[in-house]
Amino acid sequence: MSEKSSKKKKKRLIFRTSLLLIMLSLIVFAVVSALQDDDVTVAEGEMAPNFALKKFGSDETVELKDLRGKGVMINFWATYCEPCKEEMPYMEELYPEYKEKGVEILAINLDTTDIVVNQFLREYQLSFPILQDEGGQVMNLYNIGPIPSTLFIGPDGRIEETVIGPLTLSKLEGHLKDITPSS
Amino acid sequence: MSEITCECGHVNPEGTVLCEACGKPFEENQHLNDNKPEQLLNMRYDGSARRSQTYQRTIVDKIWNFFSSVKIGVSIIIILVIASALGTVFPQEMYLPPGSDPTTHYKEQYGILGQIYYQLGFHNLYSSWWYLLLLAMLGVSIVIASIDRFVPLFKTLRKQKPKRHVNFMKKQRIFGETTSTDIDYKRLKKNLKSKRYKIHEEEGHLLAEKNRFSRWGPYVNHIGLILVLLGAMLRFVPAMYMDEFLWVREGETKEIAGTDGLYYIKNEDFILETYDMEDEANSQFQESLQNQSGPVPENYQTNAVIYERTDLPVVPGKEPELEKVREAEARVNHPIELDNGISLYQASYQQNEFSSMTFKLHDKGNEDTDYGQFTVNLIEPKDEYTLDNGTTIRLERYFPEFELQDGEPTQVSKFPRNPAFIFEVKVPGEETEVSFAGIGVNIDASGENDYKVGLVDFQTRDVTGLTVKRDYTLPIIAFGAAIFMIGVIQGMYWNHRRIWIQPKDTGVWVAGHTNKNWFALKKDIDRIVADTGIEPPVDQQEEKDEAERGNDDGIISDKQ
Numbered sequence: 232m233s234e235k236s237s238k239k240k241k242k243r244l245i246f247r248t249s250l251l252l253i254m255l256s257l258i259v260f261a262v263v264s265a266l267q268d269d270d271v272t273v274a275e276g277e278m279a280p281n282f283a284l285k286k287f288g289s290d291e292t293v294e295l296k297d298l299r300g301k302g303v304m305i306n307f308w309a310t311y312c313e314p315c316k317e318e319m320p321y322m323e324e325l326y327p328e329y330k331e332k333g334v335e336i337l338a339i340n341l342d343t344t345d346i347v348v349n350q351f352l353r354e355y356q357l358s359f360p361i362l363q364d365e366g367g368q369v370m371n372l373y374n375i376g377p378i379p380s381t382l383f384i385g386p387d388g389r390i391e392e393t394v395i396g397p398l399t400l401s402k403l404e405g406h407l408k409d410i411t412p413s414s
Numbered sequence: 415m416s417e418i419t420c421e422c423g424h425v426n427p428e429g430t431v432l433c434e435a436c437g438k439p440f441e442e443n444q445h446l447n448d449n450k451p452e453q454l455l456n457m458r459y460d461g462s463a464r465r466s467q468t469y470q471r472t473i474v475d476k477i478w479n480f481f482s483s484v485k486i487g488v489s490i491i492i493i494l495v496i497a498s499a500l501g502t503v504f505p506q507e508m509y510l511p512p513g514s515d516p517t518t519h520y521k522e523q524y525g526i527l528g529q530i531y532y533q534l535g536f537h538n539l540y541s542s543w544w545y546l547l548l549l550a551m552l553g554v555s556i557v558i559a560s561i562d563r564f565v566p567l568f569k570t571l572r573k574q575k576p577k578r579h580v581n582f583m584k585k586q587r588i589f590g591e592t593t594s595t596d597i598d599y600k601r602l603k604k605n606l607k608s609k610r611y612k613i614h615e616e617e618g619h620l621l622a623e624k625n626r627f628s629r630w631g632p633y634v635n636h637i638g639l640i641l642v643l644l645g646a647m648l649r650f651v652p653a654m655y656m657d658e659f660l661w662v663r664e665g666e667t668k669e670i671a672g673t674d675g676l677y678y679i680k681n682e683d684f685i686l687e688t689y690d691m692e693d694e695a696n697s698q699f700q701e702s703l704q705n706q707s708g709p710v711p712e713n714y715q716t717n718a719v720i721y722e723r724t725d726l727p728v729v730p731g732k733e734p735e736l737e738k739v740r741e742a743e744a745r746v747n748h749p750i751e752l753d754n755g756i757s758l759y760q761a762s763y764q765q766n767e768f769s770s771m772t773f774k775l776h777d778k779g780n781e782d783t784d785y786g787q788f789t790v791n792l793i794e795p796k797d798e799y800t801l802d803n804g805t806t807i808r809l810e811r812y813f814p815e816f817e818l819q820d821g822e823p824t825q826v827s828k829f830p831r832n833p834a835f836i837f838e839v840k841v842p843g844e845e846t847e848v849s850f851a852g853i854g855v856n857i858d859a860s861g862e863n864d865y866k867v868g869l870v871d872f873q874t875r876d877v878t879g880l881t882v883k884r885d886y887t888l889p890i891i892a893f894g895a896a897i898f899m900i901g902v903i904q905g906m907y908w909n910h911r912r913i914w915i916q917p918k919d920t921g922v923w924v925a926g927h928t929n930k931n932w933f934a935l936k937k938d939i940d941r942i943v944a945d946t947g948i949e950p951p952v953d954q955q956e957e958k959d960e961a962e963r964g965n966d967d968g969i970i971s972d973k974q
Contacts, residue, residue, distance in 0.1 A: 264650035
């Protein structure tokens with residue numbers, strides 16, 4: 232008799248434990264998914280999603296995966312964004328040096344009107360490639376909210392750092408150093 | 415082990431209040447159902463052993479017992495109700511006017527209470543972790559409390575025997591003793607059957623029972639609730655649920671969000687129709703239309719073309735190769751449906767965004783002069799425009815939406831909502847002049863211009879706002895709601911009724927129990943015992959109540 236009931240108890244414990252575990256995992260799933268903020272950029276440490284964009288003012292297309300092995304800085308900007316304009320000269324200043332060291336800067340423009348961008352480029356004389364994301368597809372892909380937003384991608388294609396908001400010259404240089412391939 | 419062996423021979427699990435077989439009240443466990451001697455039996459869960467009441471060994475049991483408690487369940491519900499109500503006091507963050515900053519909005523609009531509301535996180539209540547946790551705890555409570563009550567109740571009702579213990583019979587709310595030797599059992603059984611009772615017999619003792627299934631109503635109802643909760647939870651899975659928003663300008667082709675770049679939509683035309691007062695067909699609305707100060711919209715519609723991308727795999731940003739799927743119209747409540755479960759709903763619109771502007775060159779002092787006109791396409795303006803008389807007008811700067819900041823024109827967005835231009839006008843044989851033109855502004859840069867660029871005409875286009883939605887959770891939630899309703903109906907429209915008949919040497923005892931509607935049970939029994947020689951039993955609860963009322967105020971109730 233007591234053997235039978237202790238067996239019953241064991242069964243009951245297993246049943247209760249497994250049901251509680253199932254419910255716990257469902258709860259964890261729900262709470263974690265709810266707390267994942269939709270507005271943040273693609274997570275640091277993840278592989279940067281591939282994209283292909285046309286270079287401004289040419290028919291040349293730049294595809295991110297072709298740059299594997301190099302450090303890549305992606306800067307999302309637009310002509311109507313004042314802080315974006317402020318960091319452009321810093322990027323221009325550091326670009327020649329870091330291009331030598333194997334770092335590429337891609338400035339992804341979110342304007343829709345070519346002439347506006349042209350006028351901007353005439354004024355600022357930028358030498359790094361300006362890519363056109365008129366439909367905002369790459370912006371959506373990377374979940375970019377406010378601009379400027381900048382991503383630093385290591386030579387292995389992983390996102391090392393994301394920065395929302397403007398960069399200072401020294402900060403920019405620090406991040407560029409981090410993604411410089413060692414050779 | 416402390417199993418309870420009843421005098422009838424049945425072995426009951428630990429914690430049983432009334433013997434599963436004969437209903438004998440076990441003295442040591444009467445406190446579990448708050449039973450007092452001299453009182454009628456509390457029949458909840460038929461006196462079955464709820465393990466949670468007796469069984470506390472491991473942490474698992476303790477958690478289990480916590481959630482099994484109805485008091486805990488009700489407390490969770492009350493907290494949820496209060497929290498949900500508080501969440502409606504001020505608007506949730508997502509319903510704030512566009513562009514407002516929640517950190518300051520609540521304080522500015524609602525004062526110190528708004529500030530508290532925001533700081534406590536009530537501005538995002540329904541997706542906050544603690545609100546979700548409360549909902550989850552309610553779900554756990556429903557599951558565990560139901561299992562903990564359904565299983566023993568089911569077993570007890572299955573094991574019950576017609577032969578009941580004396581104390582069980584006497585302590586039923588409906589009970590009657592008849593002293594007579596002339597009892598027509600045949601008639602009794604016939605009467606029971608005609609009332610559709612199922613009869614079980616054991617040594618002459620009878621148990622007549624009907625509608626036991628109505629006891630499962632609450633548990634069926636809880637299964638429905640759990641399905642609704644699970645369905646709502648599946649909304650976190652992108653493949654099951656998606657809700658995006660898309661602005662598409664007339665003439666523009668755009669990727670449909672949430673389709674992984676596979677589908678594109680072109681907005682051919684956005685139509686806003688209003689009710690025509692003159693139209694005969696609208697005569698029945700005449701009066702209400704006249705009561706409105708402005709025109710009343712009749713239809714919001716987007717005429718669209720759906721495209722599918724053919725250059726796979728999709729590389730985001732790459733110029734897509736598109737193949738037309740079909741032309742489609744989205745109207746309110748009539749979405750465009752794609753093959754992959756995605757629907758495009760007409761949800762919003764913006765009218766009258768500028769698409770092109772026409773200017774003419776005239777003498778500064780005389781607007782009637784005309785040296786030629788040119789039209790600037792605001793989506794893709796040209797660098798230079800040439801008039802018939804050989805004058806070239808160069809577009810030096812273009813601001814799609816401009817604002818003056820510290821006297822400098824600055825661009826605030828990429829959409830041509832308030833366009834402004836800096837033109838360089840070069841009339842052959844004359845000096846180049848610079849003018850700044852926009853809506854309501856026309857500035858002569860040098861102050862010495864001979865010519866002026868004046869706005870003569872403009873074209874506009876509309877923007878349609880579409881909700882991109884996929885929702886596979888709705889059928890699950892609807893199914894859960896249906897189960898919920900079935901459970902409610904099952905438990906509300908039928909009652910579980912039992913009648914026990916016990917032959918005695920001196921006559922017969924009758925007892926009855928139901929989970930609700932005692933009056934109907936009493937009526938059933940009265941009809942059943944008619945002409946059988948059995949006296950109708952009494953409702954002991956009512957007798958007691960009446961007696962108490964009589965003692966209290968001395969008024970004799972006329973209630974039977």
